[in-house]
Amino acid sequence: MTQIDPLHRVLVVEDEPAISESVSYALETEGMSVEVAYNAPEALSRVRRRPPSLVLLDVMLPGGSGLDVCREIRAFSDVPIIVLSARDAEADKVAGLELGADDYVTKPFSMRELIARVRSHIRRAARSGLMSETNEVLRGGPVEMDVDAHEVRVKGGVVPMRPKEFDLLETLMRRKDRLVTRETLLSEVWGSAYYGDTRTLDVHIRRLRHKIEQDYSNPQHLVTVRGLGYKFVDAP
Ligand code: CA
DSSP states (O other): OOOOOTTOEEEEEOSOHHHHHHHHHHHHHTTOEEEEEOSHHHHHHHHHHSOOSEEEEESSOTTSOHHHHHHHHHTTOOOOEEEEEOTTOHHHHHHHHHTTOSEEEESSOOHHHHHHHHHHHHHHHHHTTOSOOSOOEEEETTEEEETTTTEEEETTEEOOOOHHHHHHHHHHHTTTTSOEEHHHHIIIIIOGGGTTOHHHHHHHHHHHHHHHOSSTTSOSSEEEETTTEEEEOSOO
């Protein structure tokens, strides 16, 4: 069996926890890393922020059809998309393929078959060179972030980051010197379920400041924009 590169990330777009959890578990067992989006807007913002290796896309979603998500992703990305359609929804399969999906799997599906298809589409995309094999590195102030290796260096030394800290820092660094609102950060890093719980965001910002700022009580790079959000600035 060919090993799938553990850095391959699959975005599972599915609002039913029973399905998203079992699929996530199965893919992680195969050595892939998995993110879950529970609705259409969240799916789009995740693909925009950080294109995954493959999108598993359910058709029936709250806040919009998976088919619309498919069309919108195709407007800016060639990421492989597998549509999960309801049983006997022939129209969905046809529409999905016409909108640019690469494949579809009908619910209820066999996990073994789903995984086989995921692997085959990821391999195919890698072969056709759609996926960049070089590591992307973001730089700002004292921070160097190797996005694919999931490694952050501050002044050259590796600093361990929890997954949400990494995602938050990445989101801010990708928009260097620009305000990123609290709403955007919450929805892109935690998903829309966290709207309202803004303490989570502040706690993570505080942890990041401890890790990247010379003096965390007087931040020079992770700057508060009062009442609105945060921004990452290169140099004070
Ligand atoms: Ca669904």
